[in-house]
Amino acid sequence: MKILLIGSGGREHALAWKIAASPLVTRLWCAPGNAGIAKDAECVALDITDHPAVIDFCGKNAVDFVVVGPDAAIAAGIVDDLNAAGFKAFGPTKAAGRLESSKNFTKALCRANNIPTAAYEHFNNADAAKAYIRRQGAPIVVKADGLAAGKGVVVAMTEQEALAAVDMMFGGGFGASGAEVVIEEFMVGEEASYFALCDGEHALPLATAQDHKRAFDGDQGPNTGGMGSYSPAPVMTDAMCARVMEEMVKPTLRALKAMGCPYKGVLYVGVMVTRDGPKLVEYNARFGDPECQVLMLRMMSDIVPALIASADGQLKNFSLRWYDDAALTVIMATKGYPGDYGKGSVIEGLDEAAKVEGVEIFHAGTAVKDGRIVANGGRVLNICALGKTVTEAQARAYQAVDRIQWPEGFCRRDIGWQAVKREQGKA
Ligand code: AMP
Numbered sequence: 405m406k407i408l409l410i411g412s413g414g415r416e417h418a419l420a421w422k423i424a425a426s427p428l429v430t431r432l433w434c435a436p437g438n439a440g441i442a443k444d445a446e447c448v449a450l451d452i453t454d455h456p457a458v459i460d461f462c463g464k465n466a467v468d469f470v471v472v473g474p475d476a477a478i479a480a481g482i483v484d485d486l487n488a489a490g491f492k493a494f495g496p497t498k499a500a501g502r503l504e505s506s507k508n509f510t511k512a513l514c515r516a517n518n519i520p521t522a523a524y525e526h527f528n529n530a531d532a533a534k535a536y537i538r539r540q541g542a543p544i545v546v547k548a549d550g551l552a553a554g555k556g557v558v559v560a561m562t563e564q565e566a567l568a569a570v571d572m573m574f575g576g577g578f579g580a581s582g583a584e585v586v587i588e589e590f591m592v593g594e595e596a597s598y599f600a601l602c603d604g605e606h607a608l609p610l611a612t613a614q615d616h617k618r619a620f621d622g623d624q625g626p627n628t629g630g631m632g633s634y635s636p637a638p639v640m641t642d643a644m645c646a647r648v649m650e651e652m653v654k655p656t657l658r659a660l661k662a663m664g665c666p667y668k669g670v671l672y673v674g675v676m677v678t679r680d681g682p683k684l685v686e687y688n689a690r691f692g693d694p695e696c697q698v699l700m701l702r703m704m705s706d707i708v709p710a711l712i713a714s715a716d717g718q719l720k721n722f723s724l725r726w727y728d729d730a731a732l733t734v735i736m737a738t739k740g741y742p743g744d745y746g747k748g749s750v751i752e753g754l755d756e757a758a759k760v761e762g763v764e765i766f767h768a769g770t771a772v773k774d775g776r777i778v779a780n781g782g783r784v785l786n787i788c789a790l791g792k793t794v795t796e797a798q799a800r801a802y803q804a805v806d807r808i809q810w811p812e813g814f815c816r817r818d819i820g821w822q823a824v825k826r827e828q829g830k831a
């Protein structure tokens with residue numbers, strides 16, 4: 405079977421690594437890929453926003469199956485266009501992908517289907533939004549309606565901050581994504597992510613994870629796309645997972661099917677575990693990055709039949725096997741991220757780092773220049789490790805990090821702290 409993977413981040417490197425391990429695969433391309441992905445797939449310099457070019461590539465190379473990684477491609481309708489051209493693809497259609505691309509769509513769906521989530525109101529002008537904030541008081545959460553690379557959310561601890569966020573969003577701070585805002589009740593609890601593979605009707609639970617969104621240790625600093633993650637998330641007990649499936653995933657799949665846009669692909673459920681039980685923070689219509697990396701390390705089964713069963717509506721009696729081990733990933737980013745950062749700095753020591761037991765390194769934003777690996781983005785490397793416990797996986801990952809010479813890079817030193825504290829009996 406010939407597969408084309410779409411994307412170029414750490415998530416796609418982890419997917420490429422897992423897909424390449426399948427005995428079903430005879431050829432694997434990745435568009436556009438990166439320097440690390442090139443070890444597991446043939447990178448092709450396609451512009452993935454140019455759907456006719458992607459379809460043309462699939463036709464010329466007799467691609468059997470396309471796996472779509474990033475949210476932007478899903479929101480742009482790449483799955484719809486591939487299907488219309490006769491190609492099978494993994495991922496939701498544009499209409500089903502509104503679960504991620506429109507916060508208002510999801511909030512309305514939750515309201516109509518009694519899915520537990522924060523109380524909210526939706527606004528398309530700043531004055532009404534501000535009046536609502538003044539009535540509600542702080543803390544309160546202001547969200548741009550559309551996609552904003554995971555950065556369109558301001559958790560305001562004061563009324564002043566919330567009002568400023570409204571001005572920033574309506575003032576064009578996130579472009580068209582901020583032309584509408586959702587204002588939400590602030591939820592108190594521990595956050596975790598739950599992943600399910602969906603085929604339009606059925607859902608197959610994958611695993612749970614926790615990520616670290618803030619740039620610096622101690623969960624300080626600006627929000628990022630994610631500075632590290634681990635799996636499983638201890639707060640997601642079996643009982644909690646069962647509730648997420650019954651109270652969120654199943655009613656969501658039923659609602660989307662009834663609307664004529666059945667959801668196929670991976671459903672990423674951002675959950676706040678509150679005193680009143682799980683509440684939905686957000687849905688994403690794709691694997692998380694860096695959550696995908698830890699999921700792929702823990703998945704024992706071949707992923708390819710599962711991805712195909714999702715696209716074919718055949719997940720009903722499907723099962724996947726998982727390693728009991730914990731997995732953890734530390735993101736190394738270019739100094740300055742999530743703000744401005746430079747490109748082209750040289751990274752050394754990757755081969756030595758990869759020799760640490762249980763370690764796997766995925767590339768998120770690298771390129772090759774004069775035969776050397778250089779940084780080519782904000783989030784650059786994912787140093788991942790398996791271990792019997794999160795504590796062991798964490799120690800291995802940082803042992804590998806310490807073998808990497810990259811003065812222009814930085815990482816958090818406390819990835820996994822919640823789970824490590826629990827394992828040490830201190831939580
Ligand atoms: P989102 O992009 O919707 O996941 O929001 C980004 C982050 O903001 C989440 O991961 C939470 O940490 C935080 N957040 C979002 N909504 C809420 C809420 N209603 N209450 C508390 N924190 C929130």
Ligand code: GLY
Pocket residue numbers: 554615629630688691692693694695
């Ligand atoms: N790690 C958060 C995300 O992928 O949205």
